[in-house]
Every structure is written in C-alpha cells, then in structure tokens.
Amino acid sequence: MTTGIIFNIQRYSIHDGPGIRTTVFLKGCPLSCWWCQNPESQLSEQEMIFWGDRCIGCGACSTICLSDAIQIKNGIPVTEKEKCILCGKCIEKCPALAREMIGEKLTIEEVIKEIEKDLVFYEESGGGVTFSGGEPLGQSEFLGGLLNGCREKKIHTAVDTSGYISWEILNKISPKVDLFLYDLKIMDSKKHHKYTGVSNEIILENLKNLSSVHHNILVRFPVIPGLNDDDQNIKETGEFLSSLKIAQVNLFPYHYIGIDKYRRLGRTYKLATTPPPSEEKLSEISGILKKFNLNVKLRG
Template identity: 50%
Template sequence: MKYPEIMNIQKYSIHDGDGIRTTVFFKGCHLKCWWCHNPESQKFTPQLMFHADRCGGCHACEQICSHHAVTVRDGIACTDRTKCELCRECLDHCVNNAREIVGKEYTISELMKEIEKDCMFYEESGGGVTLSGGEVMAQDMDYIEQLLKKLKRKGYNVAIDTCGYAPQENYERVLPYVDTFLYDIKTMDPEKHEKYMGKDNELILSNLRFISERGARIYIRIPVIGGVNDTEEEMEAMITFLKQSISVSQINLLPYHNIAGGKYDKLDIKYKGEAFTIPPKEQMEAFQRQFIQNGFANTKIGG
C-alpha cells in the first residue's frame, strides 16, 4: 500500500458537502484544468512553493543548499527546480518562512487522529468528512478503501469530491462507504474538454452513469467559466444528459474566480486562467433558473 501525498487538512469546511466538515485534500490529478484554483494539487509528488513577498534576500538558503539550486537575484532567492531535491535544508534556515514543501504522507492512523479532533462538529451540524483533491479516486485505492472503512466504523458521514477521471473499478470499491459524491461536470463537448482539461470526458460521464445506476447520492458541481461553458446551450446540453441518465440530489453552479494566479507564481507555473472571465451575478441567476425550470429544483449558486 502506497501512502498518498496530502496537501491540506481543512477544518471547519462548509463548502464541501453537508454541515461542518473536515476536508482532506489529496495531491495528484490526471486533469490539468486551465482555471484550477489549486495548482499544487495536480502533481502526485511533493512540490516547493516559494512566497517571494516574504523573501528578505538574506542568502541563507543559497549558502545552505548543498545541491546549488538557489541563487539570489535582485534580492529574491530563485530556485532551479531541476536541481532541487526537496531536502528541506532551505526551509529549515529561512527565517521568514518564504519556502514550504506542499505534500505530506500520513498513515491512516495519523490521518484519523486529525479527523477525530473535529467529530463534535459533525454531530452538531450534520457534517462529516470529505475526501477531495487533486483527485482522491486516482490515489492508491487500498489506502482509500481502508480509510473509508475506518471513517464509516466511526459513524462519520463521508463525501467524495471527484472530477470523475479514474478507473471505474475504483468507484465500485468505494460505493459501499460513501454517503455523497460531489461530482464535477465542466462541459459536454469532448473536444473542448480535452483542450481545457487535457482529457476528453468519455470516462467521466461513464463513471457518473455507473455510480448513479447503483443508487449513489450525487451532487453535481458545475464550474461556470466565462469563455468556456457560460452559455445557455452549454447548460442545456448538461441538463439533457442529466435528465436522461443521472439521479441528481443537488446541483451547485460555481462561478469562476481568478484569485489563484499567485499560487502559480509560487510554483513557477504559467497561469492560463487569465484567458477567462468571471460570470456576472445576473448570468449565474439565469443559469440557475434554467436548471430549476427543467426539474432540478435544488439548484444553488456556490457551495
């Protein structure tokens, strides 16, 4: 069994399922969405994140780096990521905490200890635990299945937040232990899907049908991206598919935001999200009405 990399354990989460939840963010996803607001979640391995605004240019990291990966230029410590071994030497000597490694392995016991700290909130709010990412369904499934079994033995409500791009057998393994799937749909157009996410949507839609046919409780989450899927025609295509194929408990329309650009800079990754626009409130409300008028009464903006 391989321990996945976990990039964050978010306490008191209210946007990842019902009630107050603990959301565990696993690192690694096979999709590469241009607008991804957590770019550090895409790779399955740890990454260095550099906060340039905290750097004092003191040369401590440059002097301590045994791999000669750091050079101070114009008062900022620049890292050659092809040389960096993520050995943490620079982190331990940075007085301003300008450098961090994103991604940490947890045993199941260690992760359960963190989750159990919040159990009182689950009981009072009808909340629970959400496994998110990255893509939790693309992790080592022996680990995920054992974790889910332990969560259910504790009586916790469990949600899985998924993009749908993972082997179908992975979904079959987790179905007995999951109360709700938070399932993303971005577009019904396979060519557009491949352009903006790096993969077409055939497997994603197939997996959605699969879990629906087996009685899963499903919340559909639709990120509304200006310039990609912000048209009545796009929404109508999704509505048609959902009405024909899927049993849906709730739909969440999630307006695009562009606040993640700084994260890309910290990872030395080009941000493509500048190509998109934020859908106005009036447009989001029109899409909400479109879904409601087609029988999806429990359609919300945000969440």
C-alpha cells in the first residue's frame, strides 16, 4: 500500500487554481528558498515544532522523553534535535499542547477520502484539488496515485511545482494533471543558487519541455524586493516566457507571514527586514511583462 507524508490539508483555498479548492501539502523540497513561508515543508521526514508561548514549564516532556533529548533550562524545555527519535511521547504527555508533529503518513485512500468531503464545493465553483508542498513531485509515486484517484472521481487537479525534478518524472506525471502551477523565481543561475540552494538550469529546461506537451500552465512569480524585482530579471523572465506556451503569469507579492514558524523550528529567517513590494512596484512589473504579450494577473 503506497503511503506519503502530508503536512497539511487546507480547505477552501482560492489562490491555488480555479474555483474553491482543497490544497494538499506534501512534505519535502529540494529547494531552501530564503522567503519560503512553509519551512516545515522542506525536510522530507517528520519533524517536531515547539509552541513556546503555550508552554507552562511543567517539565512533563522532559520526564517522558525516551532518548533524554529534552532538558529544562531556566524553566524552558530545550530539545537536542540530534538525540530526538520523534517517538511522539512528549506530544502525548504535554498538557498545554505546546508540541506538535509536522507530517503524517497517510495512504492514497485516506487522502482521497479527505478530498471527497469537499466535492460539493468543487462542483458548485468549478474548483478541485491542488497538490502543493514542499515539492509534490518529490513523492511522485504517491502523487501519481492521488492524481489517478481524483481522475476516477472526475475531480479537477492542479500541481504546484518548483520544476526541480527529473524530466522523466515530470513527463510521466503530466498527462494526469489538469493544471500546472509552475514557480519561476530568478533567471540568473548564480543568484538562483544563492537564494534557493539550487541552480535553475533544470527548472528552465523542464518548463520549456512541459510547455510543449501540456498547454495549461500558470507561471507563479514571487516578487521579492531586492532579490528578483530588478528590471533585468523581469525583462529576462518576460523574454523567456514569451517563447513558450504559457496560459498566465501570476505575480505573488512577498510577505513574511511564515516568519514565526522559523523560530518555532529553531531556524533563522534571512529576510526579516525585507518589506513587501509596493502596489506601484507590482504594477510596474506587470507592465513590463505585458510588453512581452503575456497574460499577467496579480496574486492569481
């Protein structure tokens, strides 16, 4: 029985494709974008998140820990991640619900059952299911089974991808997908590597190939001030996309809603002082891209 790791199922989504949608978030991503709003999506395995503002300092988690990974320091439980075996005993014991396991192993059938709960919304709004992440194609066998299940029930499907995957996997999955939401961030390969952890050659080549076999692709462009909103990058993006068969380009303004998650996961957020782009800047970028005869929409 094929299983995968899901870290969230979000209902009533309206920015992840047409109509009212259910967005299923698969865990694991080969990129580590500085602006990622879902840092809990990056690791492919389960992980623990600690809600310090809920903690009452009772020490129950420390006493129950099977691997002696939790120590009480100044009244606050501190977890040594290298010792933690993710047994979940501390979660069960915590009376304040200050600990949470991110990521749940589910079967294809279990996920499809959750998706079916929203069938009435899909039918009334022309919506469906979007598989996001992380990088959903990183769990390609699991994703393929989910797409097959949706197709059997005539549910519209969308896949939100970074494009950083082998063409063999992407090409195999593409006939099962009604709509691709394809992320395109930075054209310069060195800058792309600096801010995402990987170069962009595979991403660009895959988008070229995908656009030749699949004609329902929305490109998602996150606008991050100081990183990718310069005229050169916008013009190079427009020139590249104008040579492909792309249905639409959606501009998504940067925000730092997910910054608190980094603290709870014990990670550093690198763009804490970066402000969201202004409406004027978004309008300017939209204008440049439209000069390349692209269909541009703000936020999607």
